[in-house]
Amino acid sequence: MSERRARADAEGGSTAAPSKSQRAYELLHDRIVDGTYSPGYRLVLDAIGRELDMSVVPVREAIRRLEAEGLVTFERNIGARVAEIDELQYHDTMETLSFVEGAAVSLAAGLYSKRDVDEARAINERMRASLAAFDPVQFTSLNEAFHRRLTDVSPNAVIGDVIDTCWKRLARLRQSTFSFVPNRALASVDEHEAILGLIEDGADPRRIELAVRAHRLATPDAYLQRIHPSDH
Amino acid sequence: MSERRARADAEGGSTAAPSKSQRAYELLHDRIVDGTYSPGYRLVLDAIGRELDMSVVPVREAIRRLEAEGLVTFERNIGARVAEIDELQYHDTMETLSFVEGAAVSLAAGLYSKRDVDEARAINERMRASLAAFDPVQFTSLNEAFHRRLTDVSPNAVIGDVIDTCWKRLARLRQSTFSFVPNRALASVDEHEAILGLIEDGADPRRIELAVRAHRLATPDAYLQRIHPSDH
DNA sequence: CATGCGGGCATCGTATACGATCTCAGATCC
DNA sequence: GGATCTGAGATCGTATACGATGCCCGCATG
Structure with a gap:
């Protein structure tokens, strides 16, 4: 829930630096929604972490959140990919x-x-x-x-x-x-x-x-x- | 989405051990839903990790997932508590x-x-x-x-x-x-x-x-x- | 040639460690 | 006495490290 609120909070805090997991979430979210990452695209934790200059931990959190929203699918020991929509x-x-x-x-x-x-x-x-x-x-x-x-x-x-x-x-x-x-x-x-x-x-x-x-x-x-x- | 499915998967895998974050999620979820943890209850990562015999990382993931479902509120640098419902x-x-x-x-x-x-x-x-x-x-x-x-x-x-x-x-x-x-x-x-x-x-x-x-x-x-x- | 079997590589899952931030109690100053 | 400062303790956020797991490819075998 409360996507709008969550994002508003993150930006409303103005001076407070957003957490890394928040940054990862926003980036991935936007790329999925705007189609940069199409359905089926493989999300590799390490790679994303390197790109965003952070470790895998915050990236994992971001991906779990996206999973809860239904934007990505996540399989244990396999990895995450942008959810297909049939x-x-x-x-x-x-x-x-x-x-x-x-x-x-x-x-x-x-x-x-x-x-x-x-x-x-x-x-x-x-x-x-x-x-x-x-x-x-x-x-x-x-x-x-x-x-x-x-x-x-x-x-x-x-x-x-x-x-x-x-x-x-x-x-x-x-x-x-x-x-x-x-x-x-x-x-x-x-x-x-x-x-x-x-x-x-x-x-x-x-x-x-x-x-x-x-x-x-x-x-x-x-x-x-x-x-x-x-x-x- | 797909709460029912997610849980079904986790249990359907029978032999495959469920991940720790999954265990944490299920435990916290059940305790929140059945009222063991009432609204406002403070969820301390370390404490939960010790109780479940795991580190904080999987606990964090579980809590983020609960947050996405609206069962938990989470504030940066403050911590998580069971969501109030007004x-x-x-x-x-x-x-x-x-x-x-x-x-x-x-x-x-x-x-x-x-x-x-x-x-x-x-x-x-x-x-x-x-x-x-x-x-x-x-x-x-x-x-x-x-x-x-x-x-x-x-x-x-x-x-x-x-x-x-x-x-x-x-x-x-x-x-x-x-x-x-x-x-x-x-x-x-x-x-x-x-x-x-x-x-x-x-x-x-x-x-x-x-x-x-x-x-x-x-x-x-x-x-x-x-x-x-x-x-x- | 088809098929089954290692073994290496990519990637995930989680523990541990440590700096960053918040809270709160007690001390200090008006 | 009340307000503000300060430091210790608690807790969070994230990096790093490493074992576990699954995938893929080459090789042996029928």
């Missing part, structure tokens, strides 16, 4: 996200300020633009920003952590998903707008929840087409 | 559980066998009995068993992990919650039966989801009365 895991994660995002947004339903909605809408318009410019990378990144903008308003920190975890796992995969389905992307933008409309109208939270959930569930196809290019 | 965290966890249990059961809706329902019902009847015998400890334990029996049928492993995590956090608290509200407990048993009825009737998954969610959300009061005995 179709089933991908699907389960997406499905989970559909439920918990729906939950978060429905909990936040009465709490959105005009500013929240305006900012989300601005992001969505930038998505539309990046779609027109056929910039899938930016589109994908804005998409996450849009969703986070909505779910971050939820006051439930535990749900927030679950959402974080899901995004992290998907990020690794999204990395290799530059090609996407324009039609679906366009539909996403419209669905986003519809969701914002529901929020502005003060619609029933449950209805908003279902809209968010349905939107999320409609998305996987775009990715799965990429994962199994032969299947179309 | 009213807000408790509420957020309960609320999250209400959503994800609803999700799991609705996903499992079409998959329950007669045996699944029968076993769940048997557990529920034992709950009724333990209520009559005024045995809150057993009641609480059966309650978790009942809920798990329903959610375990869900095919989504990610949601399963989220549910696991929630239960673990609540377990620490439940420990100190021997007194409960009999009326609410009785209502729980009836709600359980109603949920089983919906499942048997092949009701709309969404309706089942809402029933599960509402049932879960009704429960906190019983605990909160205990946490703030002065508030009634």
